[in-house]
Amino acid sequence: MIRTPLRPLARILDARRKGENPDAIERENLRIRHEQTRDKARSRAEGRLLVMAVMFFCAFGVIGARMGTLAASEPAEPRAQSTGASIIASRADIVDRQGRILATNMETFSLYAHPHQMIDPNRTATELVKIFPELDVERLRKDFTGKRKFMWVRKKLSPEQKQKVHDIGEPGLLFGPREMRLYPNGALASHILGGASFGREGVHSAEVIGTAGIEKFFDEELRDPAREGAPLKLSLDLTIQAATERVLLGGMKLMNAKGAASVLMDIYTGEVIAIASLPDFDPNDRPRPLTQGEAADSPLFNRAVQGVYELGSTFKVFTSAQALELGLVNPTTVIDTSGPMKVGGFKIGEFNNKNYGPLSVSDIIVKSSNRGTGRLALAIGTQRQQEFLKGLGFFEPTPLEIVEAAGGKPLLPQRWTDLSSVTISYGHGLSSSPLHLAAGYAAIANGGFKVEPTLLKQSGAKLGPRLMAERTARQSLDMLRKVVTEGTASFGEVPGYSVGGKTGTADKPKARGGGYYNDKVINTFASVFPTNDPKYVLIVTLDEPVETSGTKPRRTAGWTAVPVAAEMIRRVAPLLGLRPEVETRQLTGIINTSN
């Protein structure tokens, strides 16, 4: 770079000649040089700023453009990532305790129409009615020729029906994929499974929602995609449920009953192995609830869980167990059961106006004496009786995992007087469901622990707080066994399985109050088997049964519910894997001889 000298000789000499100050020239040049340096620095700084600005602009421009494309583009699944288990969006299956399917999904199609795209609406309407006779041809024709642009024709199609609709060849008929709930076993365990229907519907998919039973109770869980399709495992056993329903149906027909219910429960885990209520229905085609009349007459009504009945003498064993527990009596204490006995101005009588006279506590249960248990109840007192029954769970609906369970709230007396106490001691005046009774009997059978009935498979015993001493439970169990061997439930004897249980015959209260029917009863048999090593309780309840093989119609539980329960135990116990205990008898035909 050529620097301009600050004191150029020519100008200095010239200035000296003219008598000027040469320092002025130097100052002038210095000033010019400073200005030049300044301008240069300034332009360089400006250039740098420009570069910086461009860089920032580009960087933010790229980020902005990327954000814009992300926001505006269609979302796509990442293709390069390999996810281990893909999210399964369909509703989870329901299986029994051995993994056999009770409810699953099936792919099917729905049929909808775009009437504005139709070529020959009239022909389409007539052809559709040929395939689906339940459709109304006039209505279809009106819809197809009207102003509507969209309409559903059918929610579910079978593959054959789909092919037939295809064959019509109408471009205005369209199919949408659907996932439908299928119950392959038909009416089996229908009251537990409930049913499912479509929620929000679109052309491409529809929500499957549970409408009743366990489907509704666990609706959220079953639909949760995070389950990854893991099935819901119930405590029910398909085979045993089928055998139970079969025997119960046979028993119901044989005993001319209007309805029937049974509960088979594991006494240690509270698992319900089989629970049936008849009449039943097909959950694939769930009937509509009744709009008039008694809800209990609908096949949708679950007698085992929703139905609250006065369960009669089956309650007596709770009274005697509490009396034993409190130390008021022991099984051999003799109590006078002779009449007359009046409580609160109400006469307490026995079945068929019998008079048993003095009886031991054990015999009160065996012979089913109302006055005997009434006297025990008076000795116990109302307060303590309430606490005991509350502990057994008779004050609250059962915690079973179906939505209907909350409706099975026991009916308690409004004021718990001495008379209530006495009638409840033999099972009148307190209405509860057969499932409540099963839970109560389970507490006696398992040695005195509370158990809560459940429909989910459990991994081990689920014993609650202790309600009575083991000795009390054992003594009560022995009484139940004696009821079968020498008492009212003699038809309950099943060879190989020592059955213990208590019968209950309760008159049906009239629907509008005002006493009881004379010829309508609820018969119940609450049983425990095998009593030498109790494992299961079985409750069988028949609604309005009558046994007509004799000269007079018989309506006691010993003639109706007990034989049904015995047959059920004979069928079900081997399926449960219980080995019969064979009593070794003296072999006949062998005589001691000597010669």
Next chain:
Amino acid sequence: MRSLLYVLTFLTVIAAAFWAYHENYKTQAALGDAQSVRGEIADARARLAVLRAEWAYLNRPDRLRDLAEVNFERLELMPLEPDQFGRVDQIAYPQPPELPITDPVEISSAGAQEQEP
């Protein structure tokens, strides 16, 4: 020297570009394969669900009971009864095989009568 370096760098860039081009296509192909496999898995799962449903439907207790009744003459299937339980000691052990006869002795009953007193 410097021009050789330039040529080498240029060739390296060409080679890298060629490799990247191929890798890109291989990746695309692999992604396509993965997608079709995923589709197959979904199809298989759907088919499995249908087969499971059909299995459950064909094995429903009602149908099995009816089939057992229809084929009773041939199969004689009965519901499980308590008296069908047995104990292990009720089952006979298989008989031990008879020992082979290594030196047979010829015997005859001819003349047996005559020796009798």
